[in-house]
Amino acid sequence: MSYTERIFEKVIKENPNEPEFHQAVIETLRPAAKVIDGNKLYEELAILERITEADRQIKFRVSWRDDKGSVRVNKGYRVQFNNALGPYKGGLRFHPSVNIGVIKFLGFEQIFKNALTGMPIGGAKGGSDFDPKGKSDFEVMSFCQSFITELFRHIGAQTDVPAGDIGVGAREIGFLYGQYKRLKNVHEGVLTGKGLELDGLPGRKEATGYGLVYFTEEMLLANGKNFSNKRVSISGAGNVAIYAAEKSIDMGASVVTMSDSNGWIYAPKGIDLSIIKDIKEVKNLRIHEYVKFDAQAKYFQGRFDWSVPCDIAMPCATQNEILLNDAKNLIKNQCFAIAEGANMPTDLASIKLFLENGTLFAPAKAANAGGVSASALEMSQNSMKMKWEFAYVEETLKGIMKRIFAKIAATSEEFGEPKNYVMGANIHSFRNVSESMISQGVI
Numbered sequence: 001m002s003y004t005e006r007i008f009e010k011v012i013k014e015n016p017n018e019p020e021f022h023q024a025v026i027e028t029l030r031p032a033a034k035v036i037d038g039n040k041l042y043e044e045l046a047i048l049e050r051i052t053e054a055d056r057q058i059k060f061r062v063s064w065r066d067d068k069g070s071v072r073v074n075k076g077y078r079v080q081f082n083n084a085l086g087p088y089k090g091g092l093r094f095h096p097s098v099n100i101g102v103i104k105f106l107g108f109e110q111i112f113k114n115a116l117t118g119m120p121i122g123g124a125k126g127g128s129d130f131d132p133k134g135k136s137d138f139e140v141m142s143f144c145q146s147f148i149t150e151l152f153r154h155i156g157a158q159t160d161v162p163a164g165d166i167g168v169g170a171r172e173i174g175f176l177y178g179q180y181k182r183l184k185n186v187h188e189g190v191l192t193g194k195g196l197e198l199d200g201l202p203g204r205k206e207a208t209g210y211g212l213v214y215f216t217e218e219m220l221l222a223n224g225k226n227f228s229n230k231r232v233s234i235s236g237a238g239n240v241a242i243y244a245a246e247k248s249i250d251m252g253a254s255v256v257t258m259s260d261s262n263g264w265i266y267a268p269k270g271i272d273l274s275i276i277k278d279i280k281e282v283k284n285l286r287i288h289e290y291v292k293f294d295a296q297a298k299y300f301q302g303r304f305d306w307s308v309p310c311d312i313a314m315p316c317a318t319q320n321e322i323l324l325n326d327a328k329n330l331i332k333n334q335c336f337a338i339a340e341g342a343n344m345p346t347d348l349a350s351i352k353l354f355l356e357n358g359t360l361f362a363p364a365k366a367a368n369a370g371g372v373s374a375s376a377l378e379m380s381q382n383s384m385k386m387k388w389e390f391a392y393v394e395e396t397l398k399g400i401m402k403r404i405f406a407k408i409a410a411t412s413e414e415f416g417e418p419k420n421y422v423m424g425a426n427i428h429s430f431r432n433v434s435e436s437m438i439s440q441g442v443i
């Protein structure tokens with residue numbers, strides 16, 4: 001049995017009940033097996049044993065009071081996975097589905113995503129099973145203050161820099177930042193995704209969605225296609241989905257679907273994003289409200305199954321939202337490109353099917369790296385005590401996404417499968433991280 005396959009068995013055995021983590025390890029290392037299994041040094045130095053074992057896993061209790069004065073208790077996590085390339089960096093997710101396996105999958109992915117950005121950042125992820133939905137601002141603040149009162153001792157601008165993810169946006173980051181500053185008495189770039197009224201980066205909010213579209217455009221252009229007049233099917237209606245939709249529309253496409261965890265909308269002539277922004281960003285309502293304002297649109301309750309005609313699909317909600325039947329729906333409807341905005345939205349069987357079918361496939365660790373790239377710009381902005389302009393950030397982001405695509409495409413080419421961007425992304429990032437680990441000795 002090969003080194004990589006033995007490691008998969010070991011990871012599965014030693015991390016029981018963590019299916020998302022197993023999936024992330026296989027999804028990353030199997031496409032890189034060609035370089036790993038062909039290089040004995042990796043095995044001699046136990047690179048895979050080390051890379052799949054987090055540097056540190058922090059789990060803590062978060063007690064807080066709700067508006068009625070009742071005491072509530074949640075679980076908090078931070079997994080500092082690997083800092084070979086720089087300080088630990090990665091988001092915080094607040095969602096009832098969060099557990100240690102989910103945070104480990106996200107932290108593991110983050111190591112390789114961050115390596116692709118070319119910026120000096122290691123990989124981490126954190127979060128809580130706290131559900132911000134239906135909570136007052138005061139309750140969210142109370143929770144965030146308690147969460148950071150434990151986490152503050154483990155993070156810092158040179159150590160570990162958290163940011164947002166599902167359920168964590170500028171409001172939550174502001175509350176976390178305020179309490180951190182109070183505890184440490186330093187104003188430093190310890191969190192990214194801060195509001196513009198704090199030391200936030202103009203363009204961070206838009207960066208993941210815009211970056212996804214910039215990356216996808218590069219992939220389309222390299223294959224003789226573009227966004228113009230294409231139908232884009234998007235899932236989710238949060239931070240990533242909204243700004244992926246905005247940039248797709250800017251590029252001349254129409255967005256025909258969006259969703260939330262209750263259901264999805266289909267607007268064959270294109271969604272009016274100003275209505276979505278008003279519903280989601282201003283009024284904080286459910287997506288079914290959309291059909292009240294757009295007569296051509298239909299609402300379907302329940303899970304989105306990717307069953308409507310589209311040219312490009314962008315899953316932007318959560319993990320495993322494209323399963324085999326969904327992939328078959330997309331192929332049947334002649335969708336020619338998938339670009340992952342969410343982390344690990346496509347399961348292993350569906351990725352395999354897309355690649356066999358010749359569907360262009362932009363893997364998350366490359367395609368959604370715009371968010372963390374902008375976070376790294378925010379770190380540099382904060383450490384220099386500067387404020388970058390939105391236009392500068394947008395241009396820089398565009399350059400970063402283009403470079404990521406070029407590096408991946410060159411690597412896929414080097415290994416004889418020029419259209420296999422999954423292989424290109426995983427080999428390229430694995431090589432970066434492992435070379436850096438090797439030069440730092442056995443630690």
Ligand code: NDP
Nearest residue numbers: 165166167208236237238239240260261317318342343371
């Ligand atoms: P948000 O919380 O802003 O939005 C998440 C969206 O996805 C909401 O519409 C939400 O619906 C929906 N959603 C979440 N969980 C589920 C679920 N289990 N089933 C169905 N729908 C669900 O998060 P983001 O937009 O920030 O994150 C979306 C994805 O992008 C995640 O996978 C995240 O890890 C990834 N990502 C985020 C980055 C960032 O910078 N924010 C960077 C890179 C990747 P509802 O409101 O009903 O919960």
Ligand code: 2IT
Nearest residue numbers: 090091163165371372375
């Ligand atoms: O998955 C991700 O890359 C994020 N949630 C953003 C991480 C960051 O540090 O900006």
